[in-house]
Amino acid sequence: MTESWATFGTDLHLDLGGAGLRSGLMNALREAVRTGRLAPGTRLPSSRTLAADLGVARNTVADAYAELVAEGWLTARQGSGTRVAQRAVPLTGRRAAVGSRPPGATRLTHTPARRPPAHDLHPGTPDLGSFPRAAWLKAARRALNAAPNEAFGYNDPRGRIELRTALADYLARARGVHADPDRVVVCSGFVHGLRLLARVLADRRVREVAVESYGLDVHWELLTGAGLRTPALPYDEHGTRTGELARQGALLITPAHQFPLGGALPPDRRAAAVDWARAEGALILEDDYDGEFRYDRQAVGALQGLDPERVVYLGTASKSLAPGVRLGWMVLPQGLIGEVLAAKGWSDWAGGAIDQLTLAEFITSGAYDRHIRGRRLRYRRRRDQLVAALAERAPDIRVSGIAAGLHAVLDLPPGTEASVVQAASYQGLAVQGLSRFRHPAVPHDREGLVVGYATPTDSAWSGALEALCRALP
Structure with a gap:
């Protein structure tokens, strides 16, 4: 029974x-x-x-x-x-595998786990404590009160029209994107969007997607998992050398703020990438992961503005709000919409309507702009404090990639990266070396630390800076 x-x-x-x-x-x-x-x-x-x-x-x-x-x-x-x-x-x-002691082990022979780091300096994570809870809750209440009954049913696989309209207006105004609500597809983050695009590219018989010399291995692995090769483009002090694009079918790039090196792609190389895409009938996948956060220069508009029919624009709320929001978006060329929606239909017909309605209200009410401006000021202060501390305590360390974003690159003498990462660990810091982001096909030509300065709380920030300076050579 x-x-x-x-x-x-x-x-x-x-x-x-x-x-x-x-x-x-x-x-x-x-x-x-x-x-x-x-x-x-x-x-x-x-x-x-x-x-x-x-x-x-x-x-x-x-x-x-x-x-x-x-x-x-x-x-x-x-x-x-x-x-x-x-x-x-x-x-x-x-459950036993998670918390139990191995057979034969005793308390005397048990080795305690290493304590978690005191300070998280990993790049790419915003200040989670600054999530605008009150404003988000207010937006959620307004959105729910105004939502039509049909919003709680099965929705358009492109996402709620309210959010797509709000995003089209915001991206055109703030990022120079040529966006129409019908071209916007909501997804659950950049990786989800890239997975959908990888499937479409594979179905189109694309064999190679060119990538940058430095980036995230999860993106490269996702593409190779779809059967696509990922040759790395060379780079120099001006950024990725897009003039060396050849017969690849697509390019994945972070033109507004290269991750993790930090530079903006120069105008001539942006134009070269678009010219290549037109000549080859190829696509550019533009990752605008933290385009709102710039400090010492004017905002660099989206590459998509140069040719909306050859560039797929991808953005998320992960850096501007928090990764837990799990909302991202793609602005697609007209000819790609049907294929992406077909791929999306296989995986998750549509995302959650309530969070989409809330974000739409958050944007249209002006709360999103206010939040971005506040975070921009805070992160700039953090960046300035990092630069000042290094100038005083480690003047031989060159800091780069700091005109925008949530992280800085600290160049290290050859042969010291591994020891500095280990020293940082002993100081209670979670930090990553630059080699962690180097494409496997790229020669070992530079060493450094990639230091995220957004995550620590205000009360912990001075301690994190002190520990970082102690770990440097």
């Missing part, structure tokens, strides 16, 4: 095996506790409720509870009900 019950919102499947109902129920409850499906402290349904759910006599459940209390599996207290006891039990399966 197999039954299920819902306990305070948690569904638990019970297999009532054994010689009788009571013994079967006891065995099922023991197994649920032993495997961790019923965690210590979980309150169980009353004997009356569980009996009704299982279709058995109340005394059967009451007797099973009483016996399991006597055995130590459960506890019963007046006013608190029957709960799973706080006791150490041998776990099996997945």
Whole structure:
């Protein structure tokens, strides 16, 4: 006999095996506790409720509870009900693999795990504590109050029209993107958008997508996983040498603020990339991952503005708001929309409507612009404090890539990157070396640290700077 019950919102499947109902129920409850499906402290349904759910006599459940209390599996207290006891039990399966000690290990031989880093200086993460909770909640309330009933059904795979319209207006105004709501497709982040595009490129029989010498391996691996080769373009002090594009079918590039080196692609190289795409019938995939955050120069408009039919513009809320928002967008050439929607239909017909409506309201109300301006000032102060601390404590270290974005590159003497990363770890810093972002086909020609300065809290920032300076040669 197999039954299920819902306990305070948690569904638990019970297999009532054994010689009788009571013994079967006891065995099922023991197994649920032993495997961790019923965690210590979980309150169980009353004997009356569980009996009704299982279709058995109340005394059967009451007797099973009483016996399991006597055995130590459960506890019963007046006013608190029957709960799973706080006791150490041998776990099996997945939960055991996470927290149990290996067979034969003893407390004397157990090695404690390394403490988590005190300061996170990984690049690409914004200040999560500055997420505009109150403004976001206000936008969510307004959006829900105004939402039509059909918004809570199955939606357009392109995303909610409210968000696509808001994005088209914002991107045209703030990033120089030629956007129409019908060309905007909402996705759950850059990686999701790139996965959809990789599928479309593979279906088009594209064999190679040119990439930059430095970038994120998750992007390269996603493309190669779709059967696409990723040759790396050479670079110099002016950035990626787009004039050396050849017979590739597409180019993945970060032209407004190269990640992680930090420069903006010069106008002649932007034009060369677009000319190549037109001549070859190729596509440019523009990753505008932190285009809103610029400090010492005017904003560099999106490459997509040079040719909307050859450039796919991709952006997200991950840097401007938080990665947990899980919203991104693509502005597509007209001829690509149907293929992308077909690919999207296979994976997730449409994203969550409520968050899309909230972001649309957040943008149209002006709250998004206010948030960006506030974060821009804060991150610029962080950047200035980093540069000042290095000038005082490590004057031989050259800092680059600081005109925009959320990170800086600290150039290191040859042969020192690994030791500096290790020294930073000893200082309680989570930081990455520049080689971590180098394409496998690119020669080892530069060493450095990629330091994200957005994540630490204000109270922890001075300590993070102090620890960083101690780790440098």
